[in-house]
Amino acid sequence: MPSAQANAPVHSSLVAETACHHNDKSVRAGMQTNETDRSNTAEDTLQLEMPTRALTILEASEWLQVIAENEDVDPPLLTQERLSRNLQGLAISADWCIAVRSKKPNQLLLLHEMAHLVCANKNHGTEFRTQVVRFLRRYVSVTHAARLHALYEEAGLSVDPFSSSM
Numbered sequence: 001m002p003s004a005q006a007n008a009p010v011h012s013s014l015v016a017e018t019a020c021h022h023n024d025k026s027v028r029a030g031m032q033t034n035e036t037d038r039s040n041t042a043e044d045t046l047q048l049e050m051p052t053r054a055l056t057i058l059e060a061s062e063w064l065q066v067i068a069e070n071e072d073v074d075p076p077l078l079t080q081e082r083l084s085r086n087l088q089g090l091a092i093s094a095d096w097c098i099a100v101r102s103k104k105p106n107q108l109l110l111l112h113e114m115a116h117l118v119c120a121n122k123n124h125g126t127e128f129r130t131q132v133v134r135f136l137r138r139y140v141s142v143t144h145a146a147r148l149h150a151l152y153e154e155a156g157l158s159v160d161p162f163s164s165s166m
């Protein structure tokens with residue numbers, strides 16, 4: 001019985017919601033003014049250009065477990081929950097938990113939320129973007145990682161040099 005499929009209650013504490021991933025509807029609406037929106041747009045573009053695999057919750061849970069072992073952190077609890085319409089996923093550091101809206105989350109979304117868990121800074125800043133690129137390189141492909149790095153730079157978003165994502 002995979003624990004990831006347990007019907008965990010939706011986390012009601014907004015304080016615990018350290019990070020979130022908005023879907024691309026707000027982006028399409030045109031207001032790309034802040035760093036979070038521009039970061040998410042770059043990631044949405046990557047997912048359109050070079051789709052990462054969609055995994056079942058069980059597959060995703062096992063994949064995150066492998067990543068956690070490699071990264072020397074505890075494996076996060078992954079749950080599928082009825083998140084609000086503008087959220088695809090949430091990383092909740094206090095509970096070391098990732099919640100996703102889809103029953104088949106893609107790898108990029110999972111790495112996005114995993115990066116929130118492991119980054120000291122919980123925003124969508126330089127540390128976060130560098131971590132997403134590094135995770136893509138290690139767990140998806142160097143091609144995906146290089147493309148997202150370029151998309152971030154094209155959007156004027158700071159990210160450490162690609163060579164440092166090894």
Ligand SMILES: [Zn+2]
Pocket residue numbers: 019020021022112116124
């Ligand atoms: Zn996020």
